[in-house]
Amino acid sequence: MSRIADNRWTRAIAPALLIHVSIGTVYCWSVFKQLIADRMHVPAGTIEWGFSLAIFFLGMSAAFLGPMVEKDIKKSALVSMICFVVGFAGTGLSIALNFLPGVFICYGAIMGVGLGIGYLVPVKNLMLWFSNNKGLATGIAVAGFGLAKAIASPVMEYLIASVGLVAMFYILAAVYAVMMFAGFLLIKRPQGYVYHPEAQVSRRSIMKKPVFWGIWLAFYINITCGLALISQEKDILHDVLSQMPKYASLSVDKLSLAIAGIIGTVLAVDAVFNTLGRIGFSTLSDHLKRRETVYLIIFAVSIAVCLLQIGTHSIDRALLWAVLAMLFLVNAGYGGGFSTLPVLLDQHFGITAVSTTHGLALSAWAIAGLSGNQLASFVVSHASDQTHRYSALIPILALLYAVAAVSIWLVSRVKKREPVAAA
Template structure:
């Protein structure tokens, strides 16, 4: 037991962070997407597919990588490192060659596979090492994924300003290669754990036939779609709100951008803190609740409330700004919490032995949300009747989706309670 306590940090938590912090930089996309578009003389909308493809390949590779992670955690850590680093560096090469399809292939497909395999790799390992606090353990590790944006965004901005966009990709690829390789060397299962195909393998068809799985999948998908829709537009939402302030109203676009750059940077940094806090806080809360679905209900009710607050705050100026900030920060916290609580929710319904497979399958929701979240936001904004406040049109759509997610997870909880009651009656 002493050895178990001493080693779980170096065998589970530290390697999880060393893997998740590099791959979490996928959320720094907004730092350089416009620069890529300018460099390649492409429209921002076309370049945006690089991010969408990265999230799609993340989810789909996770869906298929579950059995590999169950069987050989070292192999999955190595595959993640190679794909992520090659894809990240390859993006720099593609930009240098002015080859937009290369960005889609490297950043979207190759790096996306590294993201999915790497995201999945540490999760079950943490649940094995921290059996009594599964939510806390997965929350801390997955927090690394959310914290990456706060760490890497200013670093990327600095490197782009000093060595240029292409060199930034090469330098960080080398840094991330070292971090992920150390994670690969450190990560290992608890002593005495042995892979047993008879108990660890579960048919994907069996999982996909269960209504509970689809209830969780829908709720998870909607949470990501809404989160990505806001994340992809948050700079523009803040621009709309701040432009109404008297001190900014008459400034030229260039002077306005310069005047608010510090505010935008601060908001994005705080955003990342809330995302990270949500990952740790909500997953830790789940350890103290009878039903893990309750956490998702709290997330969705909170998200609906702050969206409604923004919708019904009709005034401009400070009141509207604070309502928008509350919405961005708390929806981001719920977005992060949805990720960190998912493994323990699946553990509750399907068991720890097959959690890598069920977790991977559920992460396919992330793949489809990666395609729909940004595109949904762009569609709603482009077709808003009031183009002067076009980003406000997105909020009622997101609110409605959160209501659907709340209904879905409540049905999952109902089915779970009914199954528990039936099991007690059968034993009686």
């Protein structure tokens, strides 16, 4: 194999992006979920379970199949491709047959398993190839997962408009099959790496360590708060803008158009902050003595912007800027929490156990995927002031971020890496 072919860009970065940009399109769900609901004549809330199940199976498959990824990265990449592509194409077929359980099975379970395995596959490989800049490497790969929505959403909308909803699933399934198969062909461990089964660790021994649960809780809260806020973005912006004097005098139609344009811009900027957070925070962790410091920064910033929003609640213009700061910076911290997680686990459990510990920690994502949106919906629907119903959510988020900060601070008190028992 030539020197050009065997380098960290072709064997680690390129396959990581090919895989993560493909599977990250799970976040494009909002593009077509209403279309599926309309075609199947069911409420949008019912269809929403397709996405919730996908995230749940992502986390659970990562938790249980981490050792498989550790043992055979090539096999894992291939299994991920098969599950993801079959699930994506099967979703289209289920829609064509008007078979609702098929959507849940294909998009939720089958594709979800492909997501979980595919999310893990590039991580340790990147950390091995970029041993001196592990945070930067994982940040770049996970940024691909975050960018996928921005890349695929307009493509999906174009295909739906030109060839229809079902054909869109078939066409993109073929595209993702090619991309992920290329990732499978390219991905390779660095020269000299040898898998030692006797050095692997058991999931049970990891879960006996309090430090793991401290990290798990902080990660879970960061995702739960992020999803709770992200799920309410459009409503928050609509409420704030519609009550500003500048827009209050507009007719209903003009107000809707103006707000829609602003919201579209804000959501696009959100994606940029999310991506920058994924790269920036994990890269920052490379230059800090303790990786936990990054999480403490994320939680401190998140608490600060929540308090800023609360403090400016009655000042129209200041409130708008405070809300934008909250949305952008929480999105950045949400992304940074994902990209910094593998290197934080490496700090405490070692590179040998990364795929296993990372997979177990991603179970927090599975549970947060079910609880984040529901938390926001419950709080908003039960708010005493329905005119500013989103405001009731912000103090709760600030409190949860404070709990997460305490949890990760306790983790930072652990002086050295804790050994874990071999499997």
